[in-house]
Amino acid sequence: MKKITSTRKYLIEAIVLSLLLISTMALAETQAGTYYKQGESDAAKIPGYNVNDRGVISRNTTGLCWRTRDWTEENADCSCDPQAPKCQKPVEKVAAPTTPPAPITEPEKITFSADALFDFDKAVLKPQGKESLDDFANKLKNIKYDLIIAVGYADRIGSDDYNKQLSMRRAEAVKNYLVTANGISPDRIFTDGKGEANPVTGDSCVGTKKTKALIDCLAPDRRVEIEVAGTQEGNY
Incomplete structure (x- = not known):
């Protein structure tokens, strides 16, 4: 009976330690400002976006890209956010056609x-x-x-x-x-x-x-x- 009780005690301690370790890792990731979705690849991170295992930016069912908290207009991906200022092409001003003055003739x-x-x-x-x-x-x-x-x-x-x-x-x-x-x-x-x-x-x-x-x-x-x-x- 004592042997069973000791075994249960060790199992409970192991589970508690595992939970503490997971919590500590999650806290560290939160403090570092890194957020991942399930299936995300550490080797293919794209600043400001969640990526899948293939290194492609994750999208929701409507096709919108998943942003992270570190997303800014400066690191915006133009395929996801074409409206971002960095993705806008400057509008070329077309000069109005001018009629050249008629040549002045000498007497x-x-x-x-x-x-x-x-x-x-x-x-x-x-x-x-x-x-x-x-x-x-x-x-x-x-x-x-x-x-x-x-x-x-x-x-x-x-x-x-x-x-x-x-x-x-x-x-x-x-x-x-x-x-x-x-x-x-x-x-x-x-x-x-x-x-x-x-x-x-x-x-x-x-x-x-x-x-x-x-x-x-x-x-x-x-x-x-x-x-x-x-x-x-x-x-x-």
Whole structure:
């Protein structure tokens, strides 16, 4: 009887010691902040999550990952918590398209031969002169311009006063045609007559009498220059 009692006593002491050991281990794990679910592998721990024996994060029946108390946004797993700040992709700002400014063109000077626009010693536009001005006006449709300057010139045959008036009449004839035939506002066209000034031929033509040879030689001096400044929008 005593032998049975002693055996029971030893069994009870062994059970108590086992329970104390288990409690001590559980307390130590709790103080260390480590929590595991059944079947968890110590060799495959993932910070902030419970893992199974295969090292895969454990999930509940709805597919959500099991977190531990040490879970933070910094150690979040993006497959479990894609909404975590570290898992968000920065939104790229798309710059609004900008329209490049139209190129500013320098003042452009176009020279028409007076003989192509008028007969010699005349200020009435010839048919081919009108065609040349029509072509010029069509090119203006691609330009935002502020002012057109038409300046007439004459050769040195004749008096200074006469040539001054002739060059002015030719410039006015060009303006009137651009206004009446091409619809350009007269306020945008400035005219001037320079007479014999700024000869192109210089001293290359000899003589003073109105001969055919001298008239032909001085042809480059008889001209109308048109200057336009503006913003080009198309091919000029």
